Amino acid sequence: MIHGSGACYGSANGPATPKKNFACINVYDPASRLMMIARCCLALLLVGSAPPVAAATLPEKLELEYDLTRNGIGIGEVSRTLQRRTNGSYVHTMWTRPTGLARLLTQTEWREEGEFIVQGTDVLPRRFSGTRTGDKRAYEHRVAFNREKSLLLFSNAASQPLPRDIQDQSSAIYALMLNPIAQAGEHILPLTDGKDIEMYRFIYQGKESLPTLFGAHEAVVIRRVSQKQFEHEQRCRTQTKPDADCKEPDDFTLWLLPEKCYVPVKLERRRKDETTTMALRAARGL
16 A cells, blocks of 8 residues: 555546645557557556655546657557446546558557456556457457455466556556655556566656646656666666667656646657657546
8 A cells, every 4th residue: 555645536527626735646560559658558657666645536437538649640549438336446448549541551459448446545456358459469368356366367367476566557547546656766566468467667757847738737757667678778787888779778758747636648658760659638537
């Protein structure tokens, strides 16, 4: 559990309003690159080493829409939804699809769906699935979070011990909504894509002013990097003559907006000569 103070109140009918001096959160070949960006959104910054500010509740209903561009050219869109059920659990979805000219090049789409409960400020996933359709690499990955046996049960019959603080790549954003990070620090956390588990570092980079859907605001900037890549970068720094693969880091950066409960307003992946950006264009339920 991440401890903190403060509150954020939001619903489908009105904006979330942070209390004074506190912050809160409301908040995915061409086909593979689309999903890479969408997935990174889900892996958002679960926690940081500095004490977080805890939000009071998640919205009853939340809808977020993002535009995807590559080097300034539109290639797709991402839709995310959150809905609270009458039994108190939350169901969340994400849909990534190509648009415009990109749809002439690929018909690939990705969907993610899951369910979690909230205990205090802890988001506890129950199930998660990720599917890819529209091409020869189609798949469906499903995982169940069995807390009685402390196991992750995958649809391919494999299982792994259930790590502490584990999130799926969609529930991660909602864990952050209840436990926002706004100060320097980093954390290493486990995420699952429904097929396996991977460790990630979320590293605070500072603050930056940028134009957003809500006007010009100062955003918190975070770098997301897998533990494997982080260790590779550390080795590269110790080399007198770095290897060729040390010259082109795969960077993924997120901009979170404190004034709107730390909603991710921009995500950007830079790799070699390619920059793929995910920008929030519509938000309902904040």
